[in-house]
Amino acid sequence: MASLRDDLRAAIDSGDLAAVERVAKQSPEVLLEPLQEQSWRTDYPVTAAAIRGQAVILSFLLGHGGDATANDHYPLSPAAVRTGTVQAMEVLIEHGADVNGIANDYGPPLIWAIDSVQ
Numbered sequence: 001m002a003s004l005r006d007d008l009r010a011a012i013d014s015g016d017l018a019a020v021e022r023v024a025k026q027s028p029e030v031l032l033e034p035l036q037e038q039s040w041r042t043d044y045p046v047t048a049a050a051i052r053g054q055a056v057i058l059s060f061l062l063g064h065g066g067d068a069t070a071n072d073h074y075p076l077s078p079a080a081v082r083t084g085t086v087q088a089m090e091v092l093i094e095h096g097a098d099v100n101g102i103a104n105d106y107g108p109p110l111i112w113a114i115d116s117v118q
Contacts, residue, residue, distance in 0.1 A: 004023050004026060004027050004030045005030060005033070005034075005035050005036060007019065007022075007023050008020065008023045008030055008031070008035060008045060009035045009036075009048065011023065011057070012045060012048045012049050012052060012054055012057055013048075013052065015052075015054050015056075015057065017056055017057055017060060020057050020060055020061070021060070024060075024064055028064065028065070030045075031045055031061055031064050031065060031066060032044075032045070032065055032066065033045075035048060044070060044071065044075075045061050045066065046058065046061050046062065046066040046067065046068065046070060046075050047070070047071070047074060047075040047078065047079075049061055049088065050075045050076070050078070050079040050085065050088045050089070050092060051075075051078045051079050051082050051085065051088075052082075052085075052088075053079075053082065053084040053085040053087065053088050054088065055087035055088045055090070055091050058088050058091045058092070059091050062091065062092075062095045068091075068092045068093075068095040068096045068097040069096055069097055069098065069101065075092055075097065076089060076092050076093070076097040076098075076099070076101065076109045077101075077106075077108070077109045077112045078112070079092065079109070080109035080110070080112050080113040081112050081113055081115075089109075
């Protein structure tokens with residue numbers, strides 16, 4: 001039997017906003033929790049939506065308590081190295097993500113993006 005976390009992950013992966021809304025209605029706190037028990041920064045719903053370029057879902061998550069600056073500004077950095085994420089990055093910035101924020105003691109999103117093409 002799939003958990004709500006699994007349902008949320010699948011909805012984010014497929015871009016199914018209606019399914020994300022159903023999960024939020026059943027259990028709004030799941031929108032703010034890691035998507036799996038043993039998680040890392042990419043396993044939070046906001047970051048998962050950002051790195052998949054799901055701008056509409058990302059806006060929904062941020063409008064329901066998600067944090068664009070979570071995990072030391074992490075959501076913006078991995079999004080910067082993916083194709084198809086410009087709209088998602090714009091949504092994060094509109095919701096307070098700092099384009100100069102240092103994630104993982106590595107550097108700001110621009111450094112991540114430059115390093116990814118080298």
